[in-house]
Amino acid sequence: MRRELVARIVLGAMVAAMVLPLLAIIAYLVAKGAPLISLKFLTTNPTHGMREGGIWSALLGTIYLVVIALAVSAPIGVLCAVYLNEYAKDNWLTRMINLAVVNLAGVPSIVHALFGLGAFVLFAGIGRSILAASLTLAIMTLPVIIASTKEALAAVPMSFREACWNVGASRWQTIWSIVLPNSLSGILTGVILQVSRTAGETAPIMFTGAVFFKKIQSGTLFAYSLTDQCMALSMHLYTVTTQVTNAPEPLPYAIALVLLGAVLAVNAASIVVRSLLRSRKKW
Amino acid sequence: MTASQTDNLKRPRMARSMAAILGERTIELIIRICGVSAIVFVFGIFLFVLREGAPLIGKLDWTKVLFSQEWYPTSKGNVRYGVGALIVGTLSVTGLAMLFAVPFGIGAAVFVSEFSTGKVKETLKIVIEMLAAIPSIVWGFIGLSVMNRLIQQYLPAPVGLNLLNGAILLALMSVPIIVSIGEDALKAVPDSYREAAMAMGATRWQTVYRVLFPAARNGLLAAALLGVGRAIGETMAVLMATGHAVNIPKSIFDPIRTLTATIAAELGETAVGSDHYRMLFLIGVLLFSITFVVNLLADLAVRGVRKQ
Numbered sequence: 001m002r003r004e005l006v007a008r009i010v011l012g013a014m015v016a017a018m019v020l021p022l023l024a025i026i027a028y029l030v031a032k033g034a035p036l037i038s039l040k041f042l043t044t045n046p047t048h049g050m051r052e053g054g055i056w057s058a059l060l061g062t063i064y065l066v067v068i069a070l071a072v073s074a075p076i077g078v079l080c081a082v083y084l085n086e087y088a089k090d091n092w093l094t095r096m097i098n099l100a101v102v103n104l105a106g107v108p109s110i111v112h113a114l115f116g117l118g119a120f121v122l123f124a125g126i127g128r129s130i131l132a133a134s135l136t137l138a139i140m141t142l143p144v145i146i147a148s149t150k151e152a153l154a155a156v157p158m159s160f161r162e163a164c165w166n167v168g169a170s171r172w173q174t175i176w177s178i179v180l181p182n183s184l185s186g187i188l189t190g191v192i193l194q195v196s197r198t199a200g201e202t203a204p205i206m207f208t209g210a211v212f213f214k215k216i217q218s219g220t221l222f223a224y225s226l227t228d229q230c231m232a233l234s235m236h237l238y239t240v241t242t243q244v245t246n247a248p249e250p251l252p253y254a255i256a257l258v259l260l261g262a263v264l265a266v267n268a269a270s271i272v273v274r275s276l277l278r279s280r281k282k283w
Numbered sequence: 284m285t286a287s288q289t290d291n292l293k294r295p296r297m298a299r300s301m302a303a304i305l306g307e308r309t310i311e312l313i314i315r316i317c318g319v320s321a322i323v324f325v326f327g328i329f330l331f332v333l334r335e336g337a338p339l340i341g342k343l344d345w346t347k348v349l350f351s352q353e354w355y356p357t358s359k360g361n362v363r364y365g366v367g368a369l370i371v372g373t374l375s376v377t378g379l380a381m382l383f384a385v386p387f388g389i390g391a392a393v394f395v396s397e398f399s400t401g402k403v404k405e406t407l408k409i410v411i412e413m414l415a416a417i418p419s420i421v422w423g424f425i426g427l428s429v430m431n432r433l434i435q436q437y438l439p440a441p442v443g444l445n446l447l448n449g450a451i452l453l454a455l456m457s458v459p460i461i462v463s464i465g466e467d468a469l470k471a472v473p474d475s476y477r478e479a480a481m482a483m484g485a486t487r488w489q490t491v492y493r494v495l496f497p498a499a500r501n502g503l504l505a506a507a508l509l510g511v512g513r514a515i516g517e518t519m520a521v522l523m524a525t526g527h528a529v530n531i532p533k534s535i536f537d538p539i540r541t542l543t544a545t546i547a548a549e550l551g552e553t554a555v556g557s558d559h560y561r562m563l564f565l566i567g568v569l570l571f572s573i574t575f576v577v578n579l580l581a582d583l584a585v586r587g588v589r590k591q
Contacts, residue, residue: 001486003486003488003489004486004487004488007487007488007491008398008488010390011390011391011393011394011398012394012398014386014387014390014391014394015390015391015394015395015407017387018387018391018410018411018414018455018458018459018462019407019410021455022410022413022414022417025417025421025425025429028429075317076317076320077317079313079314079317079318080317080318080320080321082314082317083314083315083317083318084318087311087314087315087318088318093319096322097318097319097321097322099579099582100321100322100324100325101321102578102581102582103325103574103575103578103579103582104321104324104325104328105578106509106512106513106516106574106575106577106578107325107328107516107571107574108515108516108517108518108543108570108571108574109419109516109517109518110516110518110543110546110547110567110570111328111332111516111567111570111571111574112328113546113547113550114331114332114335114546114550114563114564114567115327115328115331115332117335117550118331118332118334118335118564119327119331122335122555123331123334139324139328142320142321142324143321146321170299170307171311172307172310172311173307193416196416197416199418200416200417200418200419200420200421201418201419202418202419202420202518202519203419203518203519203543203547206547206550206551207550207551234418234420234519237420237421237424238420238423238519238523241423241424241427241428241523242427242523252424252428253428256421256424259418259420259421260417260418260421263416263417263418264413264416267412267413267416271409271412
């Protein structure tokens with residue numbers, strides 16, 4: 001019995017070793033960065049070589065990148081998952097696709113950056129721009145969206161589809177009117193989770209469209225155009241910590257806190273959505 | 284199980300207009316195209332990265348490149364592209380990180396899967412998800428600002444940005460994936476195994492150690508491998524926290540530099556089409572190949588689990 005107790009304590013300590021750093025990091029960032037954060041900090045552009053002013057241009061850039069990246073990857077990812085779950089037979093092609101999805105998910109972010117630079121910026125001639133950076137991010141998020149959507153589709157009971165086919169609906173009609181509506185919550189949860197991942201990425205956008213500094217018009221949501229380069233929160237944190245000398249001490253903490261806060265808030269939202277919908281499910 | 288199994292059932296079809304049928308054909312074609320997109324992208328990534336690096340392949344002395352630790356890509360007279368030290372840097376920081384992350388990750392997976400229930404379990408899973416969500420740039424910043432100072436203060440290290448710093452960050456970053464895949468592997472072991480062990484009078488820990496670990500061996504191996512893959516590919520955190528010195532580490536307090544960080548730090552300063560630029564793409568090909576193999580092995584291990 002003593003061994004049992006020891007095992008329990010050791011394993012518990014291992015869990016604590018993961019949980020405590022998370023709490024410590026959040027607490028430390030809040031303590032250091034929170035005093036600087038205000039509505040004005042969020043909505044004004046950086047000034048004086050990024051040492052003063054707010055983070056608006058970076059925040060807006062991140063929003064652009066995330067929205068465009070997911071607008072591209074969500075439809076492709078969902079349709080790919082529909083193919084895998086609803087159409088694909090168990091043959092070599094399906095196995096290849098599944099293997100490709102697994103490997104795509106494991107490609108290092110810096111290799112995505114090289115691909116984005118080689119394919120979108122140079123080969124396709126888009127140039128370093130929001131569009132090229134978003135497309136790079138889109139490919140990075142694709143495998144995760146495929147995986148989460150597949151799981152959501154697989155959770156719809158087979159009997160639902162059979163009932164629909166039996167009243168004469170074709171395969172696509174069944175997917176459109178039965179399978180997708182019943183798995184929408186799961187699909188959305190997966191996509192929302194990718195919002196936070198996309199917002200946090202730095203390496204893939206460094207060479208494809210994000211810049212250290214860009215002056216934009218403040219007070220409008222449409223300050224960037226697709227072919228512009230942009231600032232991004234993650235990149236801004238990198239810039240301020242490693243490139244800007246004499247930045248006020250709390251500034252990087254505040255930027256990190258905004259980034260982390262946004263990411264965790266999005267994650268929390270998806271967890272809430274998931275548990276709400278899980279409790280409503282009747283099968 | 285899958286939709287295809289019902290293919291042979293005869294489904295009554297209603298008469299539909301040509302347009303509706305054509306529309307559906309189009310949509311199904313789009314779905315098929317999206318279906319193979321993942322394959323296209325994996326090949327695309329490999330080909331485009333290789334394409335930028337390829338012209339340099341013939342010009343290099345590859346034994347020198349792979350084993351020399353002299354990385355002087357911008358030297359005026361004598362340019363040398365030895366990635367030996369960078370490979371050792373990547374392997375050492377990944378290895379040290381896994382030394383922390385694998386036992387802790389699997390221990391935490393066991394705790395979540397076997398030793399906790401209800402609310403505690405749900406909360407722990409959410410916390411692990413949160414840990415996984417912290418962006419790598421934030422980890423890098425933590426390494427640069429917090430860990431740097433802690434290491435200098437409490438350990439006999441001349442610099443705070445070193446192998447240990449990067450490894451701790453990488454461990455914290457890869458632990459969530461090890462926990463979640465490891466927990467899946469443990470969950471996949473049928474309850475009858477647990478019941479049989481309990482019926483023989485085994486304690487919970489004995490059950491874990493003697494029954495669940497052997498039964499979930501492949502899944503746990505896959506969890507560790509995916510953690511390795513994650514750590515090798517990580518860029519921003521190691522760029523900021525490891526000191527970025529081309530160096531074969533002699534102790535865990537030495538600064539190092541990884542393959543990923545080298546690309547991130549130098550790509551911005553090279554001219555498109557120059558040898559240095561092409562060399563960085565070749566490092567990308569190397570990274571792609573390493574993670575490809577690691578992921579392939581993890582996939583094979585997982586497939587082993589399913590077969591059981």
